Amino acid sequence: NIDTDAKFRNERGIDPLSIESGLKKAALLIKEICGGEISKIDIQKIDTYKNKTIKFDPNSFEQITGFKISTKEMLKILEDLGFKIKKDKKYLNLTIPSWRPDISQEVDIVEELVRISGYEKISIISPIKERIKSTLTQSQKLFHFLQRAIASKGYLEAITWSFTDSNYNNHFKDTNKEIKIVNPISSELGVLRNSIFSNLIMYISKNLDRGFKDLSIFEIGPIFKGSNPGEQSTVVCGLSAGKRNRLSWIDKERDIDVFDAKRDVVQTLVEAGYNSDKFFIDSETPNYYHPGKSGRLFLNEGKDLVAAYFGEIHPNILKKIDIKTETLVGFEIFIDNLKLPKKTLNDQKTKFVVSDYQKSERDFAFIVDKNVSSQDLKNAISSVDHNLISNIKIFDVYEGANIPENQKSIAISVTIQSFEKTLNDSDLEKINKLIIETVENKTGAIIRA
Structure with a gap:
């Protein structure tokens, strides 16, 4: 661009007729101060204004x-x-x-x-602040709620790439195919992740090498099952390494175990509005979990879609990665498999009621077949009377001497409490017999003498 006097004037919006009047005023000032005569002014115009x-x-x-x-x-x-x-x-x-x-x-x-x-x-008129429609959809609200719920349990949120190192991804792809990126940003990030574990385990290993012994991290994001559009799902994935209560003067330190991961998963889903009484848990998990120390969770006994996996990471994977920790447990919650509740979280809140009457705790030990799960016993006992049975806790599972082969002993503590009266010995005895009869009929268990 050429800088000219005309450009300088025109780009600033100067009056186009001011040139002629300005020249005349300038000439008059010169005549008045210096004298002389004004000659004829010649103005050349391309166009008339x-x-x-x-x-x-x-x-x-x-x-x-x-x-x-x-x-x-x-x-x-x-x-x-x-x-x-x-x-x-x-x-x-x-x-x-x-x-x-x-x-x-x-x-x-x-x-x-x-x-x-x-x-x-x-006049100043403030905008109307009433919302007819919610800003976020139900699925978006669930996404952000799960994000906060996991963070509230002591996990630190990590944000990683959707692509990862194939050396790590191979450990967690299970039966899925590897999805290679044609033009990766680096050779170490050459595939789309089949599991968020492939990223989290990489970064938890780096933090453990830097001296962070006890660490829990999580990420919420997509995983990929294929290269076509839509072949992905949203997952909340978490990893915990190290010990609980390390160097504590009041609590005994212990390794993090599968029950810590199970508690975090169950509690999170309960907080999101799902009924824990309907949950069904079994031990069928992908090959990157420790067999016998892992589980999968369904929202109901229908086993429609897997809601979550949890458990210890397979020890063979820890050896291959050479991760420096006593134990490593993790979980995956599949958001796309969670049926959205019809009611909002606020509407699902129930009134907290405390009984004014004394509670009674009774212990039972049942001998059952090995294929009968502890959850089966809990479901049978809870079906006896929801108003009287307030808590069921399994405190021992035993296999060995004095127990028949292919069977096991499960010890359960049951809390019985009424909201209407103090239960006497006769009432408690009736409930005890009803619990034993119900468990024996539904599971084939035998009360242990």
Whole structure:
């Protein structure tokens, strides 16, 4: 671009007719101060300037600004600003001054009138703050709730790439195919992840090498099952390494185990509004979990879709990665498999009621077949009377001497409490017999002498 005097004037909106009048005024000043005669001024023009006009409706002023001024006041303001005015029935035909190139439409006239009459006359109206529709959808609310719920249990959130190192991904792809990236940002991030574990275990290993002995991290994001659009799902994935209560003077330290991961998963789903009484848990898990120290969770006994996996990471994987920790447990919650509750979280909250009457705790030991799970016993006992049985806790599972082969002993503590009266010995005895009969009929168990 060439910088010229004309460009300097025109790009700043200088009056195009000011050159001729300016020359005449300058010449008169020189004659007055210095004397002499003014010669004929020769002005070369490419084009003759044509005045612009706007058809203005005075009624539009009130429609735009919200307040009213008289037509007489409008005329005075516009004449003082240099506009030439001709009335045409309900409209005003305005000739725009040459020094106002910024005015090109009707709303610019309204702005000039408001500027002179006073902006303070415009009344301030606050926007309506009522929400007819929620900002987030149900699935988006669930996403953010699970994010906060996991963080509240002591996990630190990690944000990693959706692609990962194939050396780590191979340990966690299970039966899925490896999805290679055609143009990766680096050779170490050459595949789309089949599991978030492949990223989390990489970074938890780095933090353990830096001296962070006890660490829990999680991420919520996509995993990929194929290269086609839609072949992905959203998962909440967490890893915990090290010990609980390390160097504590009040609690005994122990390794983190599968029950810690199970508690975090179950508690999170309960907080999200799902009924724990309907949960079904078995031991079928992907090959990257420790067999016998892991489980999968369904929202009901129908086993429609897997809601979550939890358990210890397989020891062979820990050896291959050479991760420096006593134990490593993890979980995966599949958000896309969680059926959205019809009620909101606020509507699902129930009133907390405490009984004023004394509770009674009774212990039972049942001998069952090895294929019968502890959950089966709990479900059988809870079906006896929901109003009286307030808590069921398994405190021992035993296999060995004095127990028949292919069977095991499960010891259960049951808390019995009424909201209506103090239960006497006769009432408790009836409930005890009913519990034993129900468990024996539903599971084939035998009460241990």
